[in-house]
Amino acid sequence: MKIVARRVLLVIAAGLVLAIVAGYGGALHPALVSISLGRHLAATALIPVALFLLALGAKRGGIAALAVAAFAGLPIFLGLINGGTTPEGPSISVHSRNLLAVNRRVEALAREIVATDSGVVFLQELSPANMGLLDALAPSYPTQHFCPFSRWNGVAVLSRLPGTGESFCSETRGFAGLRVETETGPVWVVSVHLVWPWPYRQQAVVDRELPRLAALERPVILGGDFNAAPWSRPVRQIEEVTGTRRAGPIRYTIAPHGVPLPIDMVLGPGGGLMERRPGVGSDHRGLVARLALAP
Secondary structure (H helix, E strand, O other): OHHHHHHHHHHHHHHHHHHHHHOOOOOOOHHHHHHHOOHHHHHHHHHHHHHHHHHOOOHHHHHHHHHHHHHHHHHHHHHHHOOOOOOOOOEEEEEEEEOOOOOOOHHHHHHHHHHOOOOEEEEEEEOOOOOHHHHHHOOOOOEEEEEEOOOOOEEEEEEOOOEEEEEEEOOOOOEEEEEEEEOOEEEEEEEEEOOOOOOOOHHHHHHHHHHHHHHOOOOEEEEEEOOOOOOOHHHHHHHHHHOOEEOEOOOOOEOHHHOOEOOEEEEEEOEEEEEEEOOOOOOOOEEEEEEEOOO
């Protein structure tokens, strides 16, 4: 029985290790970006499997499994407990929220957003059900830019600050950008809502828009539903071309079928400190972050 248990655990450990390793191969195929979304879960599950292997005498297998779990999971764990930095210089507060297309709680959403007193608001999944939110927020956020990518899924960026007259919408669902004036100069603020990595075309959308993002005059701030993990290739590509860092700590913002995923995030020139807000009728939690305006 002990030998059978050890063999079963070795097979489980091998499967988890394979899933973790595959998740680092996002450059090879978009499906591996989707797999990387579960890296935190695979690393967590691998720990008890490794400990049971050690208890059953499978020393080499147990140690190898623990090593992989530590390599993959430790950066995520550290990001969960200590991933945010309070800005010391010029900063801005931003609010990001995937509304959920069928969410009709417009008044409650408006109260929640205004109460955070953020300078910029990023909205995703604007639809006929919640489009009234733009009008409800207009007194507090008169500078608005909306990109209607489909009937049920628009993306917007709103600001208390005046705009410079510059804005853009990506060719397909993904990015809505607006340039606003701050006390330290113009800043591009970009609301993000990417499609799922695979079997959808997230990487193709990102690849098509990277040149536009790279051409934006810095500083740049992005926030929204990336439908990808902070450690994924698309997010790292966006950070690199925009000169941004993720505000921390890592926070799980949605749990489809009970699986917690950190797919909503905010990126800024010098990172920042982020907190979760209530969902207010959405399956996504909202985010509020204080971001540094300089690296």
